Amino acid sequence: MDEAAGTAADGPVDGAAPRGDYFVQSLERGLAVIKAFSAAEPELTLSEIARRTGMTRAAARRFLLTFVDLGYVAVTDRRFRLRPTVLELGFTYLTTLSLPQLAMPYLVALSEELHETASVAVLDGPDVVYVARSGSRRVMVTGITIGTRLPAYASSHGRVLLAGLTDEQLDAYLDQVRLVARTARTVTDPAVLRELVAETRERGWSLVDQELEEGVTAIAVPVHGPAGEVLGAMNVGTHSARHTPEQLHALALDPLRAAVGQLERDLLLTGVRTGQQLR
Structure with a gap:
């Protein structure tokens, strides 16, 4: 048997359990060689790689030289390191x-x-569209699911997304939208709504208390894409009987910002742009 395909002496990588007949052990071993490198140790000798992968030196050498030929690994003074070409493996x-x-x-x-509901929405015309949602064990009777459309002017998502528009785009929105009262608290004065959007743009978050639905309070922050554009908004919603607006602000704003910060780093790495978010 070819050593690179695995031998009895090498055994399964990292003591993995026996696989089915379909399993290609040589592929597993090749990936183990790539994963042997790390940020802390970007350069390794043949002996170090063989030890980390549990292979013989001869098997590790065959994989390494194959990766060198393919352009994924470079070698200098008997020390191996990954080349940027290896990024192609994950790019797709x-x-x-x-x-x-x-x-x-x-x-x-x-x-x-x-212990509350969290969701992401994007702006589509005059509405926000829910594209991702995770509910808490507590029930909020809102009937919101993925794909639900709600008026942007009355929601925390919407205020954040409207704040991401240019002044000209916001003018066009206000000229076209009908500000219909959803509850007794809904803002229906265009001038007041403009002021609230401007305030949201300045402070970077929006809290809407029972304007969209009685008993529902939510706070949202923008999600920015790699170029700084507002791709969407992430919010946390609660029932007003559980938290006052002040309590929700204190409870959720920092965790929301932390979650969005992590998401924006992922967006930067993947290059997701406007137009891809509804996939």
């Missing part, structure tokens, strides 16, 4: 990611931390 996956996919782990963590 990264380019298929979208805002909802990237956001979900952070929404789940946020919901579990705060």
Whole structure:
């Protein structure tokens, strides 16, 4: 048997359990060689790689020299290091990611931390569209699911997204939208709404208390893309009987900002742009 395909002496990488007949052990071993490198130790000798992967020196050498020929690994003075070309292996996956996919782990963590509902929405015409959502064990009777459309002017998501528009775009929005009262608290005066949007733009967050639905209070922050554009908004919603607006602000704003900061780093790495978020 070819050593690179695995031998009895080498055994499964890292003591992995036996695989099915379909399993290509040589692929597993090749990936183990790549994963042997790290930021702390970007250069390794043949012996170090063989030890980390559990391979013989001969098997590790064959993989390394194959990666050298393919342009994924460079070697200088018997020390091996990854080349930037190795990024090609993950680039296709990264380019298929979208805002909802990237956001979900952070929404789940946020919901579990705060025991409230967390969601991401984007602006589509006069409405916000929910594209990702993680609910808490507490029930909020809102009927909101992925794809739900709600008026931007009355929601925390919407105020943040409107704040991301240019002045000209906001003027066009206010000229066209009908500000219909959803509750007794809904802002329906265009001048007041403009002031609230300007305030949101300045402070970087919006809290809307029972304007969209009685008993529902939510706070949102913008999600920026790699070029600084506002791709969407992330919010945390609660029932007003559980938290006052002041309590929700104190509870959720910092965790929201932390979650969005992590999401924006992912967006920077993947290059998700406006137009991809609804995938």
